[in-house]
Amino acid sequence: MATEIINFLLEKKTCVDSLEAALHLLNQCGHKLFEKSPHNVNAIINNLREVLNSPSLDGQIKDLIDIALKSHQNAYADFPSIPRELKLVEKQITHNFSLKSDLNAENHLGK
DSSP, X not given: OHHHHHHHHXXXXXXXXXXXXXXXXXXXXXXXXXXXXXXXXXXXXXXHHHHHTOTTOOHHHHHXXXXXXXXXXXXXTTSOSSOTTOOOOSSOOOOOOOTXXXXXXXXXXXX
């Protein structure tokens, strides 16, 4: 889901807010995303490199892209997928859905 959101936000390469949100989400979720789907993260990184070459790119966004690329090179060490101070619940529930899927929340309540 996070990769879909990042890709959706990166489609709007001229919108500073979309790019900024995508970069923050990538930094926060990058470690786990790279564990689960390295090819998707690498595609996002390649897309960011293309955006970085845009001559009309805002300076703040260039800095955020540089931070995202450095985080990727460091395997997101500054952004662990599960912070150490977080207490984990033994039972895990996984929800699988997509941005493009039709989801009726009423059908899933109480399950």
